[in-house]
Amino acid sequence: MTTLALIACLALGVAAEPGSIADRIAGAAPGDVIEVGPGVYRERIRIDxxxxxxxxxxxxxxxxxxxxxxxxxxxxxxxxxxxxxxxxxxxxxxxxxxxxxxxxxxxxxxxxxxxxxxxxxxxxxxxxxxxxxxxxxxxxxxxxxxxxxxxxxxxxxxxxxxxxxxxxxxxxxxxxxxxxxxxxxxxRYGFHLMYSDNVVLEDNEVAENSVGVYFMYSHTLELRRNRLVRNRGPSGYGLGLKETDRFTIEDNVIVGNRVGVYVDGSPFTSKKPGEFTRNTFAYNDVGVTFLPAVRGNVLWENNFVDNFEQVCVLGRGELTGNEFARDDRGNYWSDYVGYDEDRDGLGDWEHCSERLFESMLDREPKLRVFLLSPAESAIEFVARAVPAVRPEPKFSDPAPLMQPIAAKASAERDARRGPLAAAATALLAVGGLAFVVARSGLGLARETT
Amino acid sequence: MTAALTVTSDDRAGSRPPSALSNVVALGMRQLRDAVRSRWFALYTLAFTALGLAVSYVSAHAAGGAGVSGFGRTTAGLLNLVLLIVPLMALTAGAGSIASDRERGMLPYLLAQPIARWELLLGTYLGLALALFASVTLGLGACAAVLAAMGERTDPGSIVWLAVLSCILALGMLSVGMLVSVVTRRASVATGTAVFLWLALVFGTDLGLMAGTIAFKLRIQTLFGLCLANPLQVFKMWSLHVIDASIDVLGPAGTYALDTWGSALSWIFAGALAAWVVVPLGLATAIFARRSPV
Known part of the structure; x- marks a missing residue:
């Protein structure tokens, strides 16, 4: 019994105060391997x-x-x-x-x-x-x-x-x-580049930060197959580009951010156009925001799915210096209203963004409080019916895609089909029960009245 | 149900006058039965379900190959639908109730029974409310079932929350409908008034407020306060608040509300909607107590 206790004490002692790592480093020769066993070491270490x-x-x-x-x-x-x-x-x-x-x-x-x-x-x-x-x-x-x-x-x-x-x-x-x-x-910032060139970011998941990825004053950057999800801080950009040059943004899934991509002074020079391709911008408050002076970007084969505002030009302006298609391939727009009669996969009409409520929002952000209300739909309806109040188009995509491009980076979370089915069953059961009560109460009510 | 059973047996025995509760339950059951058998109930439930299914299907489909379901706006789409249909359903149902009883000469007959007027009103209200609950939950339940079958990853909690809040909205609008029903003499006038109110609440106030925001450069707190006056806006903001855990999607006003009120926000929304349930119904009861039944 006593021996056991003694061993336990010893073991505890060893666990609590193991030999110092600093001492072992001091005693080691360059190139040595030091294996450190489990325990809590309360010390500071310098490896010199x-x-x-x-x-x-x-x-x-x-x-x-x-x-x-x-x-x-x-x-x-x-x-x-x-x-x-x-x-x-x-x-x-x-x-x-x-x-x-x-x-x-x-x-x-x-x-x-x-x-x-x-x-x-x-x-x-x-x-x-x-x-x-x-x-x-x-x-x-x-x-x-x-x-x-x-x-x-x-x-x-x-x-x-x-x-x-x-x-x-x-x-x-x-x-x-x-x-x-x-x-x-x-x-705060998922990944932030300052004056760092020739950087590659691939297959990262950047979620629920204030800002996802921010490139500043850097050039020759590649952002590929990343998932930038629900970055919703005060500025809340999935990706921000400030005075960045020679960048390629491809195959990213950019979902649920306040602003999917924020473009400020990028590309900085005209050495290479800013390339955005095969990205999915979905369910952001704004898909892509451009500052008015931005030019030299090309966006093609991206999916723009149900962003409250697909493309925004801050301070109202036109995006004439940027292109929304390359080699006759445009982007997929969930709000495209045209059709594809010749079945070549491209819409027969160009896609123009001319939503009245959107242009009102650009002018008066306070009106966002009316998002998702029927009055918003009413305003859009009026804008379609009465060309006189239709706003100037911000940009046009000459060759909109009819089908979305399949995403390579997936934003899927774990399947939760079971609980959803359970919720469905519960709701149907409650509704059904009320119905049954009404029906079975029928005979009783007839007797009472 | 058991309450209703005891009502009948008590009535048969004739031993003592029925209690207020049993009166209300019996009247509620009558109203519920009428409602469930009526055309408007079937029509609204069908329309609501069909439109809801369309919204669910389209939004589940739109994200299609993009691999982003589960972040979708499905719930938001359904929310928009609820905003349109549920107030119309509740307002017209409420407006039609007492007014049509009066028009058909049913009201004097009912009031000749040993029941208080407030019992009649409350019974009618509860019966219709239950019918509306059935309609809303069946509709949203069907949508959830379709979404689940399509493999959409909508958060199940959000649909349940939407159903609960829709029911609360229905209660409020039904309350307003009852008030309309009590003050008008003819059923057609009551229904017309209800539809007019619906238009005003759904489109009129919002459009007016939008114009006001631009014209008078309303301050953000004024704008938020005015939005609280519209039950539909309150419902919308509350839904976004519980479903998204944030109303910052509503821009400056939303961010202001979140910063200023924080966790009290749910209670503010609940209070605003509760006022829309209690006040019109209370008014209706007071007026109904004084009015002649014919």
Whole structure:
């Protein structure tokens, strides 16, 4: 009995105060592999020689709620399999869970939770950040730090990470970065590029952030097969483009945002048109918003499905400098009213946006409160019937598609057919019951009267 | 049902006068039976269901290959339909009730029974309300069934919420209809008034308010306050609020309401609609108590 208790005590002791990781790093030679067993390590770590630090059984490194936790100052460090948690909350000092200050780092398969800044790469080119889960502190957005930040770190690969409840995942002055298969939820900006060129973002899911993806002052960008869903902050763009150049936006699914894509001063030069193709813009408040001076974009083979406003020109203007078709292929518009008599898959009439209520909204945003009311439909009806009040078309698509293009990135969530069927049954049952009561009450009522 | 049963047995025994509750239940059952057998009920239910199915089918189909069902505007489309049909249904049903009884000479006969006038009014109201509930839930239930069969991923909760709120809207509009019914002498006038009111609520007030917003540059809080005066707007905002968890889709006014009232918003909407249920019905009761039945 006593021996058992003694062993238990020992085991607990070991679990509570394992040998310090910092000591083992100090004692290691460059190139060594340090395996760290499970337990909670309350310490700060600086890795100043090329080592592989491998957590076995997900050891926890706890910062105790102040300062930074892990700092990597030597190149060629690998850091994997840990849980790093509980940084300070000092925004001035940018308290950070894992800070990398040297190139060729591999940060993989870590859980980073309850932190101000998650993973911060400063001058760490050619690094890999893969399969980490980064969760911010439960703070007001203005007091949060960035879940992931790159500063002058070229050719970094960011793959299959999950970032939630942070401020931004942001790239500063980092060229040639590849961002693939990540998930960003409930942050301020899902992914934010500042002065970062030749960046590729593919197969990411960016949902329920204030803004999904924002490109600023960058060029040669590819955004492909991403899902930008329900980003509904005060500006609420699925994708924002500010003075961005040479970009290709294709095969994305952009759904339920306040504004699907917001285009401001992009493309910045006339070197290459801004290309938007095979994207699906669906159920956003506004599909695509252009600032009036924007020109040089080409949109073809996109689906515009039931956005309250499909295309908006802020401050009223025309989109003459932009094209809505390439090689005689336009876009699919759910509100297209024409037909396809020659059956070539293209509408025989060009698609013009000339909805009266929409143009009223552009002029007086307060009127949005009448969205979805029958009065809105009445106004559209009047506009169709009386050409005199029909607004000037904002743009025209000369070759509208009759069928939507099949999306490559899917915005489907888990099938919930069962509950819907149950709801249907419940409603039918309630209605049926009332009906049956009425019928069976028939005989009784006849007797009473 | 059991209440109704006891009513009959008590009446047969003749031991004591029936209670107010049993009176109301018996009158309600009569009204419900009449309503369910009547043409308007069948017609409205059919029209509502057919249009609802069309909306569901089209919106489930529109997203088609785009792979974005489940974020759809199906519920929003149904909401638009409810806004059009349910008030018309409830207003005309309410307006037709007492007025037609009076026109057919049924009212003096009914009031010759040992029942209070408010019992008659309440019984009629509840009977019609139940008929409307049946109509609304059958219609929306059928839509949900079609959506489920088409593999649409509409949130089931949103349809149930829509049904519940539609029933509350129906109660309010029925209440207004009853008031119309009590103050008019002829059934045709009552129905005409109901249709006029419907037009005013569905189109008139909104269009007027739109014009007012532009002409007088209404402030956002004034606009929101005025919207609260229209039961249809309240229903719409409440539905969006519970279904989408947000009315920010309604632009500045929605964002203002959300920022200012936050979680109290549901209670504001509930209070506004409850007023539309209680006030007209109370007025109707007061007027009906004084008026001659012929």
């Amino acid at each position: 020689k090329p080592l592989r630090l491998v957590g076995v059984g997900r050891p926890v490194i706890d910062g105790g709620g102040s300062g930074d936790i892990v700092e990597i100052t030597a190149p060629n460090v690998e850091f994997r399999g840990f849980e790093v948690r509980n940084t300070g909350i000092d925004l001035d000092k940018e308290n950070c869970a894992i800070r990398v200050l040297a190139p060729f780092a591999v940060i993989e398969d870590n859980v980073v939770s309850d932190v101000l800044f998650g993973i911060d790469l400063k001058g760490a080119p050619d690094s890999v950040v893969r399969g980490n889960r980064i969760g911010g502190k439960d703070l007001d957005v203005a007091r949060r730090g960035d879940g992931l930040r790159l500063w002058r770190s070229d050719r970094v690969r960011i793959e299959n990470n999950e970032i939630h409840d942070g401020r931004d995942a942001i790239l500063w002055y980092s060229n040639g970065v590849e961002v693939r298969g990540n998930v960003a939820h409930r942050c």
